[in-house]
Amino acid sequence: MTDRSKKYFNPYFGGVMVGLLMLLTFYITGRGLGASGAVKNTVVTAMHSIAPEHTEESTYMSRFLSDDEHPMNNWLVFEVLGVIAGAFLSGSLAGRLKLKVEHSPKITSRRRLVFALLGGLLFGIGSQLGRGCTSGAALSGMASLSTAGFISMMSIFGTAFIAAYFFRKNWI
Amino acid sequence: MGPLIPQGIISGEWNNVFALLIGVVFGFFLEGSGFSSSRKLAGVFYGYDFIVLKFFFTAAITAAVGMIYFGYVGWIDLDMIYVNQSYVSSLIIGGVIMGLGFIMGGFCPGTSVCGAAIGKIDAWVFTGGMFIGIFIFSEAFPLFEGLYNSDNLGSIKIYESLGISRAFFVFALILVALGMFYVTGIIQKKVKKVEY
Numbered sequence: 001m002t003d004r005s006k007k008y009f010n011p012y013f014g015g016v017m018v019g020l021l022m023l024l025t026f027y028i029t030g031r032g033l034g035a036s037g038a039v040k041n042t043v044v045t046a047m048h049s050i051a052p053e054h055t056e057e058s059t060y061m062s063r064f065l066s067d068d069e070h071p072m073n074n075w076l077v078f079e080v081l082g083v084i085a086g087a088f089l090s091g092s093l094a095g096r097l098k099l100k101v102e103h104s105p106k107i108t109s110r111r112r113l114v115f116a117l118l119g120g121l122l123f124g125i126g127s128q129l130g131r132g133c134t135s136g137a138a139l140s141g142m143a144s145l146s147t148a149g150f151i152s153m154m155s156i157f158g159t160a161f162i163a164a165y166f167f168r169k170n171w172i
Numbered sequence: 173m174g175p176l177i178p179q180g181i182i183s184g185e186w187n188n189v190f191a192l193l194i195g196v197v198f199g200f201f202l203e204g205s206g207f208s209s210s211r212k213l214a215g216v217f218y219g220y221d222f223i224v225l226k227f228f229f230t231a232a233i234t235a236a237v238g239m240i241y242f243g244y245v246g247w248i249d250l251d252m253i254y255v256n257q258s259y260v261s262s263l264i265i266g267g268v269i270m271g272l273g274f275i276m277g278g279f280c281p282g283t284s285v286c287g288a289a290i291g292k293i294d295a296w297v298f299t300g301g302m303f304i305g306i307f308i309f310s311e312a313f314p315l316f317e318g319l320y321n322s323d324n325l326g327s328i329k330i331y332e333s334l335g336i337s338r339a340f341f342v343f344a345l346i347l348v349a350l351g352m353f354y355v356t357g358i359i360q361k362k363v364k365k366v367e368y
Contacts, residue, residue, distance in 0.1 A: 008212075011226040014205030018227070019234020021197050026239060027247070028182070028190055030175030031254040033198055035282035036302070043306045060313035078188040082195020083282065084289045087203035089196070091290030094204070099291040102210055102368075113297045116210075119277015120284065120298035122269050124305015127281060129316060130266020131259065134280035139228060141256045143235035145338065147328045148256035148263055153228075155267025160275040164217035167275050171214045172366055 005096045022143050029075070032140020036127035038080035040064065041071040060128075076136075107170055115170055130155075174248035199286055208286040210278025210294060211368035217275060219363040222356040229349040236342050255327040262320050277301065 022032055044064045048055040055061045064071050091097050103112035127133040130152055138156055141149020176182045206212045206223055215221025242248040274280055279298045287295025331341035
């Protein structure tokens with residue numbers, strides 16, 4: 001019997017569906033999809049409740065505070081909440097809900113988690129500097145044919161390809 | 173004529189409702205295509221699984237072709253579509269930092285949310301790392317500020333940068349993508365299978 005949890009959509013099918021979804025998103029909102037912006041707004045909100053004065057004085061974080069609108073009342077925040085629900089739905093239908101640390105058998109869980117933390121940290125910094133991550137800057141940026149989207153895509157994937165050699169032990 | 177909300181055809185109050193629904197579909201297809209698995213994602217960098225490349229280019233092309241069509245039949249005003257600003261230096265350096273994060277962490281922000289939703293503890297840790305990274309960036313912003321605001325070429329489009337028409341560029345992009353799909357298919361057959 002084949003393992004149901006390993007059955008994924010054909011990537012071209014998934015790509016066309018998300019492409020159509022992006023088209024719909026552009027048609028309705030005039031903008032594409034995103035992800036890192038939601039994390040940024042969450043960080044700004046958390047900092048604003050812990051250290052309000054510090055956050056208001058911060059050159060970067062104060063850009064995302066306004067008197068009219070709460071930073072959590074934001075398109076990307078709701079979109080990412082939806083992503084969590086949609087991914088959970090897909091995972092539960094396919095029987096993939098499971099608490100685990102996924103890693104190559106050649107490395108320990110601990111090593112995987114240390115690298116996951118470092119990777120997330122770098123992605124956090126890079127997505128702010130690059131004004132968006134793989135979803136918002138690269139994918140949606142490419143779909144809208146912005147030069148920025150293509151620079152972002154080539155820079156993210158180019159670097160990862162070049163650096164892949166040095167981290168191969170973690171994956172293969 | 174679209175885009176509906178910027179044109180005022182649908183009230184902005186609906187924005188978050190659409191955001192949630194669009195997010196559900198996005199998350200469903202990301203997870204369903206295998207984007208919740210870091211080992212599947214990393215396959216593209218070692219040649220054992222090209223799902224990222226296939227999915228990424230198919231999605232971008234589908235949306236780009238759809239927009240040309242929508243523009244042609246007059247369903248959407250293409251000039252009202254948001255185009256990311258090209259701050260060249262910060263895009264490149266930010267991208268390099270993200271690329272390193274990708275190969276070390278095995279996720280990007282959207283995919284880590286998918287992994288986290290189905291119980292991948294490494295995805296939780298990656299997401300936690302993002303919060304810390306964004307906090308560090310915010311606190312250290314004075315250091316980055318010069319770079320962050322430098323070299324802005326404005327909201328330029330790739331086909332304008334290359335001096336060709338929108339349709340011709342998208343056609344060329346499709347040919348490049350088909351070429352890549354073909355070549356990666358050959359590579360994947362030659363590379364040793366990785367079980368995950």
